Amino acid sequence: MKKNKLGVLPAVPYIVWMAIFVVVPLILVVFYAFTNEAGGFTLANFSQMGSYTKVFARSFSLSAVATAICLLIGYPIAYVLSKETPMFQRVAMMLIMLPMWINFLLRTYAWMSILENTGLLNTLFDKIGLFDLINWIGLHLASDPGKYVPIEHFNMINTQGAVVLGMVYNYLPFMIMPIHSVIVKIDRSMLEAARDLGADSKTTFRKVIFPLSLPGVLSGVTMVFVPSVSTFILSRLLGGGTTMLLGDLIEMQFMGGAYNPHLGSAISLIMMLVVMVCMSIMNHFGDGEDTAVML
Amino acid sequence: MKKTLVFLTVLLSCALLLTGCGGNDDQEVVNVYNWGENIDESIFDDFEEQTGIKVNYKVYESNEQLYSVLKQGGVNYDVIIPSDYMISRMIEEDMLEKIDMKNVPNLSKIDPQYLNAEFDPAQEYSVPYTWGVVGIIYNSTMVDEPITSWKVMFDEKYAGQILQFDNSRDALATALFTLGYSVNTTDESQLQEAFDLLVEQKDILQSYVMDQIFDKLESGEAAIGAYYAGDALTMMDINPDLRFCVPEEGSNFFIDAMCIPKGAANKANAEAFINFMCETDICLRNMDVTGYATPSAEAYAELDEETRSNEVLFPSKEVLRNCETYINLPTETLELYNQFWTKLKS
Numbered sequence: 035m036k037k038n039k040l041g042v043l044p045a046v047p048y049i050v051w052m053a054i055f056v057v058v059p060l061i062l063v064v065f066y067a068f069t070n071e072a073g074g075f076t077l078a079n080f081s082q083m084g085s086y087t088k089v090f091a092r093s094f095s096l097s098a099v100a101t102a103i104c105l106l107i108g109y110p111i112a113y114v115l116s117k118e119t120p121m122f123q124r125v126a127m128m129l130i131m132l133p134m135w136i137n138f139l140l141r142t143y144a145w146m147s148i149l150e151n152t153g154l155l156n157t158l159f160d161k162i163g164l165f166d167l168i169n170w171i172g173l174h175l176a177s178d179p180g181k182y183v184p185i186e187h188f189n190m191i192n193t194q195g196a197v198v199l200g201m202v203y204n205y206l207p208f209m210i211m212p213i214h215s216v217i218v219k220i221d222r223s224m225l226e227a228a229r230d231l232g233a234d235s236k237t238t239f240r241k242v243i244f245p246l247s248l249p250g251v252l253s254g255v256t257m258v259f260v261p262s263v264s265t266f267i268l269s270r271l272l273g274g275g276t277t278m279l280l281g282d283l284i285e286m287q288f289m290g291g292a293y294n295p296h297l298g299s300a301i302s303l304i305m306m307l308v309v310m311v312c313m314s315i316m317n318h319f320g321d322g323e324d325t326a327v328m329l
Numbered sequence: 330m331k332k333t334l335v336f337l338t339v340l341l342s343c344a345l346l347l348t349g350c351g352g353n354d355d356q357e358v359v360n361v362y363n364w365g366e367n368i369d370e371s372i373f374d375d376f377e378e379q380t381g382i383k384v385n386y387k388v389y390e391s392n393e394q395l396y397s398v399l400k401q402g403g404v405n406y407d408v409i410i411p412s413d414y415m416i417s418r419m420i421e422e423d424m425l426e427k428i429d430m431k432n433v434p435n436l437s438k439i440d441p442q443y444l445n446a447e448f449d450p451a452q453e454y455s456v457p458y459t460w461g462v463v464g465i466i467y468n469s470t471m472v473d474e475p476i477t478s479w480k481v482m483f484d485e486k487y488a489g490q491i492l493q494f495d496n497s498r499d500a501l502a503t504a505l506f507t508l509g510y511s512v513n514t515t516d517e518s519q520l521q522e523a524f525d526l527l528v529e530q531k532d533i534l535q536s537y538v539m540d541q542i543f544d545k546l547e548s549g550e551a552a553i554g555a556y557y558a559g560d561a562l563t564m565m566d567i568n569p570d571l572r573f574c575v576p577e578e579g580s581n582f583f584i585d586a587m588c589i590p591k592g593a594a595n596k597a598n599a600e601a602f603i604n605f606m607c608e609t610d611i612c613l614r615n616m617d618v619t620g621y622a623t624p625s626a627e628a629y630a631e632l633d634e635e636t637r638s639n640e641v642l643f644p645s646k647e648v649l650r651n652c653e654t655y656i657n658l659p660t661e662t663l664e665l666y667n668q669f670w671t672k673l674k675s
Contacts (some may be wrong), residue, residue, distance in 0.1 A: 085672065085675070086675055088675060089675045146544075147544075150545075150548070150550050151550055152548050152549055152550050153550075189489075192535060192536050270495075270537075271541070273536075274534070274535060274536025274537065275495055275536050275537035275538070275674065276531060276534060276536060276537065278674050278675050282674070283671070283674075283675055286670075286671065286674065287671075288397060288401070289394055289397050289398065290391075290393065290394055290397065291391065291393040291394070291495070291496050291497045291667070291670050291674075292393075292497065292666075292667035292668075292670045292671045293393065293396060293397040293400060293667065294667060294671075295401070297671075
């Protein structure tokens with residue numbers, strides 16, 4: 035490798051940035067997590083962690099589901115896109131990014147009015163007579179028509195499903211982008227070689243394209259999973275505040291109803307650890323090509 | 330050491346925000362931090378016109394959020410508008426600056442019955458801005474009985490239709506009123522009982538809300554919700570099916586007052602702003618927008634008979650006698666509140 039004349043100089047802004055905005059806050063989080071209000075050392079913040087297992091479990095499982103859905107939707111889009119003309123790809127990418135130009139909160143508020151019981155979707159279903167149809171069928175199928183309770187709306191808002199939807203909607207572009215950029219860069223000659231050696235398109239995809247796109251998948255998964263785990267406000271707006279996620283729990287300790295930055299830091303710290311473990315396991319799997327082919 | 334650390338983080342993380350607030354250097358400013366939907370924002374222009382002081386305005390959702398934000402430090406608000414119990418907590422924790430009442434001559438316009446209250450007996454730290462009661466707002470087309478009791482908030486009949494406060498003090502209060510206990514109780518077993526009731530309620534709740542309640546009740550998305558009287562009026566303007574009731578078990582009577590947090594950079598401007606807010610016509614304009622009753626005697630005198638006899642805005646003496654003011658709770662009880670709240674929400 036050629037030696038850069040400037041040495042490490044170009045990296046200085048980045049290092050300073052990281053030091054101020056990543057390292058210092060991290061040190062503070064660790065400091066807070068191990069102290070109590072009086073400033074003395076304590077492990078009490080961690081001993082309470084057991085009571086939040088449910089929140090941890092809920093956050094990680096909902097984020098995992100959201101990540102899986104993003105992958106299922108995002109990969110095919112990225113793959114199909116990469117076969118289109120560069121012009122088409124540019125326009126499509128812009129369209130995919132377009133929603134991101136609108137504030138996250140506004141987009142989530144919009145989903146609220148779409149999903150509500152009296153919201154856009156339910157009103158639409160009602161207007162096209164979907165509920166009448168369902169009730170008509172239900173009434174005829176019911177063993178005891180007298181007891182049949184007609185439905186007036188689908189219960190969409192204030193459910194875990196709505197929270198997952200919010201995550202998928204907000205983070206999908208982060209799945210598509212890295213996968214797409216990896217797939218477009220795959221050397222065409224690889225595909226030609228595969229075909230020369232008699233591989234049909236299915237085999238080419240399975241043995242060549244997919245394994246080569248794995249780095250993109252991995253970074254996509256990371257970019258969706260990590261913000262999903264730590265997201266807040268989504269569960270408050272779409273989950274009705276009754277399905278609390280880690281982000282909300284932490285926010286509550288700093289900005290919300292229960293002021294306790296020490297507990298908040300402890301939870302953040304544990305969350306970071308669990309996320310890091312998850313990520314390292316993932317990366318480990320990503321290393322072996324065999325595993326990928328098995329997928 | 331710790332203080333510096335705190336200051337450093339907040340400073341860093343809010344760097345952007347702060348530069349945003351700084352703006353033009355020669356321009357006099359006052360940074361106001363208020364409840365959401367709690368002011369007629371057009372008065373800021375009038376204030377700037379009169380005094381040349383520009384108003385930077387931000388809102389918070391609950392007293393607890395305001396407390397957290399101030400406690401973390403690094404913010405530069407000059408005027409805040411907490412409620413009674415939070416004011417006494419802030420006074421106790423030395424978070425408020427004494428207001429120089431010489432600079433607030435309009436204090437004389439405030440009805441004395443709202444002055445020298447329990448939370449600020451010497452009237453040194455606060456100037457009343459609004460007052461009101463908490464009650465149940467319900468959609469008369471979605472319930473089949475007149476609502477008179479807090480019990481309806483815990484009634485399975487309305488499962489999925491109920492909205493509960495998203496802050497610990499008000500939420501626990503609904504349970505404490507239902508159980509017939511004082512909202513200022515420090516008795517652990519009573520609080521535990523109230524907490525258990527809230528845990529049960531969680532299954533039949535539609536959601537925990539603060540200002541999201543406006544949309545949900547106005548659109549008929551929910552049938553019943555507990556909230557503040559002033560906001561009830563705003564909602565009733567939009568959806569005439571909505572009704573407000575102060576439950577028979579009693580309710581919370583509150584005064585929100587303007588205060589100056591410790592270390593405010595523009596204290597003189599803050600006092601000018603507070604004084605301006607007590608001008609009679611400003612009180613009336615604010616009242617018109619927020620729906621909250623003004624404590625100004627002069628403004629009250631200007632109101633027409635219809636407004637004065639509005640029971641939501643100015644509840645009768647009998648109703649008020651049945652109401653209880655929140656007072657600040659001892660640290661142990663506050664910690665219990667925090668624990669309960671975190672447990673309930675998780």
